Amino acid sequence: MATLKHISSKNSDYTAIEAYLVYQHDAFTGKQLLDEQGKPKLRDSYLLDTLECGDFSFATACLLANRKYGKNTQHGDIKSHQYIISFDPRDAADNGLTMEKAQALGLKFCSENFPGHPAIVCTHPDGHNRSGNIHVHIVIGSIRTREVERKPYMQKPRDWREGMKHSSTAQTMRHLRVEVMELCEGAGLYQIDLLNGSKERVSEAEYWARRRGQLKLDRENAALTTAGQQPRQKKFETVKDTLRRQISSVLHRATSFEDFSDRLLQQYGIAVKESREQLSYLPAGRTKFIRAKHLGDNYDKKAVFATLNANAEHKPKVQFKQDTIGKLIDIQAKLAKGKGTGYERWAKKYNLKAMAQTLILLQEKDLLNEDALNQRIAKLETKYHDALAVVKDLEGRMKFNKELRYQVAAYASTKIITQQLKAAKRPAAFEEQHRAELTAYRAAAAYFKANNITKLPSPKKLEAEYAQLASEKAKFYEQYKEAKEELLKLKTAKQNVASFFREEEPAQQER
Structure with a gap:
């Protein structure tokens, strides 16, 4: 799971980066850690090599390149680039990755992708997050000191000509990520798809x-x-x-x-x-x-x-009618309970929509007059309660019909068992054998006696009666539902109008 990270630097002190790679630094402040004698403490373990520097140090090679080509003279110029390849912590145990192997991979990556640039390649055994991941720092001077062979990924002269500055563009980073993926694949290491990036983008500052x-x-x-x-x-x-x-x-x-x-x-x-x-x-x-x-x-x-x-x-689709309205929110009461300014902005927006829906509903129903609105509400309440009473009565009759049908069927199916009991030679054994059927028969007989039923109705007649009751219930339930929906809307509208004028009165008095 190797990752690639790029950091550009405007620091003209090229020795600072080498000091960072060699000496210990505080992870948060970036300051060098000192020993008891006040001297910088070397890192416990690291491997470091230079490329394209000749007989000079990295810092000297970069300074000579700046002077030769007359570049990097301004404070805002990018003096160097750092690329960090971090390998998966599991690679050491599972795939035999060592610091020496990682250093060799880093040198190969640097020579193939940054030819002509003075460079430092340094491998550390662990990251500052103590995850145990071996990682390689590749630091290059921004100026190419020799012209190199043009390769397919090189698109502009700055990518191969002498004296030109390196630029880490989106296209360059894409190429380098592909190179890291192929590097891991060739070395038999863990890898991820670096081209599609992370689902969660965490910047260096946020990290x-x-x-x-x-x-x-x-x-x-x-x-x-x-x-x-x-x-x-x-x-x-x-x-x-x-x-x-x-x-x-x-x-x-x-x-x-x-x-x-x-x-x-x-x-x-x-x-x-x-x-x-x-x-x-x-x-x-x-x-x-x-x-x-x-x-x-x-x-x-x-x-x-x-x-x-x-x-x-x-999500189950619920059909809302266009005249559906919501209740106005008492914003001041909510703010008094601790709601914030974000809630206040949302509530004002919600109240505007609710009041607009209220006015549209009242206009469509021609109920802008308060007396007409009250009369319509009273009429709907009567219709609502009457329809509800009929629905409840029909539901009771349907329940009785269903229970009666069950008892009739149980009585008819177990009656023959009762007759066989009377003729049985061993009544006790027969009753024990058919206890469930005889219990159902006796329960049905007791049900008929409790409800004064002396003559059993026909099952077909009961089914027809149930269907008729269900049809009537559906009709009255629709009336009840319509009355209830309109009643709730009009009551909400009435409440919204009252709430609106209660809020307007203090505002008008204040004005």
């Missing part, structure tokens, strides 16, 4: 912010544990980590982009916008949007819309 934050959190938790308190958080999250988690928690439940953006704003105060086929997110408390490409592939437009479409297909 170190995680490391520093986790270190600080671990210290605070250790102090809490010593004091006998339970730590509340064990894993540190950067702003982007929190944003990724919040987006993911909303994304798997949303079924449309509008639903997705509304949920983000309501739950976390996160605004989302689409611009130039790209999504950007604005967390609460920030003034600058964070682009999806800086969060990872799972948060860009293509992935988000694919997830929303999949959610919409799997």
Whole structure:
């Protein structure tokens, strides 16, 4: 699982990079670690070679190249490039990777891909994250000191001509990633697809912010544990980590982009916008949007819309009528309970939609007059309760019909067993053998007696009666359902109008 990383440097002190590769440095501050005598501490283990430097050191070779070609004279010029190939920690145990083998692979990679550049190739046995991964640093001076043979991947003169500066373009990085993949394949090492990148894009700055934050959190938790308190958080999250988690928690439940953006704003105060086929997110408390490409592939437009479409297909489809309305939210009450500004923005947007739907409904029903609205509500309540009473009565009769049919069938199927019992030579043994059938017969007989049924109805007649009852129930249930739906909408509309005017009165008085 080798990875490739590129770092460009504008530092004109070429000895600094060699010192970094040879001496120990603090992982967070970058400062050299000193021993008891105040001298820099050498790394415990490393291998270092130079290429294209002649009889000079790397730093001298780079300075001579700058002077010869009159380049890298400005502060903002890129003086050197560093490429780091990090191998999978499992390669040492599983595939026999050693520092010597890694160094040889690094030298080969450097000579084939950066010919003509002064270079340092240095191998370390472990990374600063203590994961045990052998990795190779390849540092090249930015100026090519000799013209080289043009190869197929070289597209511009700067890639082969003497005195030209190296440029790490997207095309160059793609070529180098392919080279790393082929390098691992040829050496029998673990590898991944470097061309498609990581699903979660973590920048160098965010990586170190995680490391520093986790270190600080671990210290605070250790102090809490010593004091006998339970730590509340064990894993540190950067702003982007929190944003990724919040987006993911909303994304798997949303079924449309509008639903997705509304949920983000309501739950976390996160605004989302689409611009130039790209999504950007604005967390609460920030003034600058964070682009999806800086969060990872799972948060860009293509992935988000694919997830929303999949959610919409799997979620049961519910048919909503156009006049469906929601209740207005008491924003001030919610803010008093601790809701933030993100929720306030969402609630204002929601209330505008709800009030617009309310007015559309009342206009369509011609109920803008308060008396007409109250009369219609009273009429619907009567219709609703009457239809509900009929439905309940029909349901009771259907239940009785179903139980009666069951008892009639049980009685008819077990009656012959009762007759055989009377003629049995050993009644006790016969009853023990047919206990289930006789119990069902006696239960049916008791049911008929309890309900004063002296003559059993025909099963066909009972089935016809049940079908008739079901048909009547469906008709009255539809009336009940229609009355209930319209009643709820009109009551909500009435409540929304009252809430709207209650909020408007103080505002008008203030004006």
